[in-house]
Amino acid sequence: MPKPLTWEDAEDLGIQLVEAHPGLDPLTVRFTDLHRYVTELPDFKDDPSKSNEGKLEAIQMAWHEEFQDQ
Numbered sequence: 001m002p003k004p005l006t007w008e009d010a011e012d013l014g015i016q017l018v019e020a021h022p023g024l025d026p027l028t029v030r031f032t033d034l035h036r037y038v039t040e041l042p043d044f045k046d047d048p049s050k051s052n053e054g055k056l057e058a059i060q061m062a063w064h065e066e067f068q069d070q
Contacts, residue, residue, distance in 0.1 A: 004045035007038075007055045014062030016041050018070065026063040031056045 005012055017026070017037060029037070034056050039048045 002043045005041065005043045006046035007051050007059075010055070010058040010062040013038055013041065013044070013059045014064075014066045016043065017059070017063045018066040022070075024067075026060050026067055029060065031060075034060055 005016070014026075020041065021037065026034075031053065035048070035051055038044055038051070038056075038059060
């Protein structure tokens with residue numbers, strides 16, 4: 001069973017986001033959409049209201065790294 005992901009799991013979230021949205025350049029994604037994409041991931045179990053700009057930016061950068069590695 002996969003571990004439940006939280007806002008602190010930027011690297012794991014980045015991996016799941018690149019799998020869930022292949023071909024989508026993360027740097028073109030608005031934070032409002034990024035928030036929705038994260039909360040829609042099946043393994044994400046954190047409180048949606050606990051996000052902030054810093055956490056979303058860390059997730060976006062982790063996603064971007066995974067995107068570039070493809």
